[in-house]
Amino acid sequence: MGKQHPLDNDPDFLADIASDMRKKDIMEKWSCSSGFVVNRRKKLGLIDEARAKKLAPSGDRVSGNVTVDADGGEFSELQTAERITDWARIFEHFDLDPESFEIIDDTVRMSMWQQSARAASGDRDIVNLYSYRAAFRRIKHEEEAEFASIIERIKGAVAAEPRKVALRTDGAFTQVVVPADLQAGKTDWLGGSEELTAQALASFQRAAEFAREHKPAEICILDPGDAIENMFNTPSQPATNDLSIDRQVELVLHIFLTGIEMLAPLAPIVRFAAVSSNHGAVRSSLKNQAADAHADYGLAIARMMRRALELNQEAFGHVTVQTPEPFMESLSLETSGTTIGLVHGHQASGPDKIGEWWKGQSLGGMPTADARILVAGHWHSTRYYQVGDSRHVFVSPSSDRGSSWFTNLKGDSSTSGMLMFTTRDGEWDHLRVI
16 A cells, blocks of 8 residues: 555545645645646545536635726626626625716626536536626715716806906916815814815905905916824824725815816916815825825826816816926925015924924025915914015915814914905005915
């Protein structure tokens, strides 16, 4: 009698041999040869059964291919031994969430044939085989449908008919609106995402009312950052947020695009600018930044906005979107004879220290070096002060629903809203919180 192999007495190995596990996988798992697996399955009388299963899937056994993209996908060469009456199990078989997809009924194609197969008992039987081909699409839930409608509005109709506004010969000026620190997804003592949306859109509405009355030559919307709350800045965020990161991004995109819809018809030039920030940073884990300063959700939102607005040149051809140069965290832009710098503000140790940071940037020839006005956020409080050769620092209040963090840290609180002012030839006017 030949010597028995140790695996012949291993219950785990024998369980794999008796299962539907592929021969190749068994060989890799147990470091054995193809012949060894075949011989053991022959001894157990499983070879014919395994072949029958391959030819005629039974029960939950399904074979085939699936392709998936952003909008849906397609099943092809899908074979089963039973008619498919519940597509949910097919989606689950391919590790797809059946709650997220639905079959497009008129795309289903089916064929059927019969085949002889031998069971483990040695008897032969006739089995029915079914082959399917079907397309499927992602289900747009209520929130997703609402977000999709925003993009449709950008492609098509706008809040008001775009019109050209004649430049004022008595002195063109720019209206500046600063939606700082929305921190979408955060909850605090004044509410959460629903309250944030209502207030932010109300602020844009007030800006539109000002523009209708005063007819600016340009409107600049400056986002100093922290548009989303994120989930990886502090350990408490998963418990205190009311939106996941993807929903935070969608909400900010909705707010900003709606604000542009309101303001675009009211000036011949509209500009949107955004910079990176600490809450906006893409992080690989808690507090660990994943890449350089441009791995930022706020900048990603700005880039998505640029593409969305390009889809409707007739309505938004006069709207531009600006982000910092590679590796830079700040930027500057020239409007109505005034150079404005934009930075988040977390680079300084406090709101009153931003001017000192700016001095160093000027000496280093950085993006804000030639600015006459510097706009910042981050500190959840309103500041205005003069530095250097009559330059001005504006620290914007936040648009979020209160910051108990800042109030507990500094004892200060500030009216929530957007900073707004006008500028011309290096000077400013109409400073207010809207």
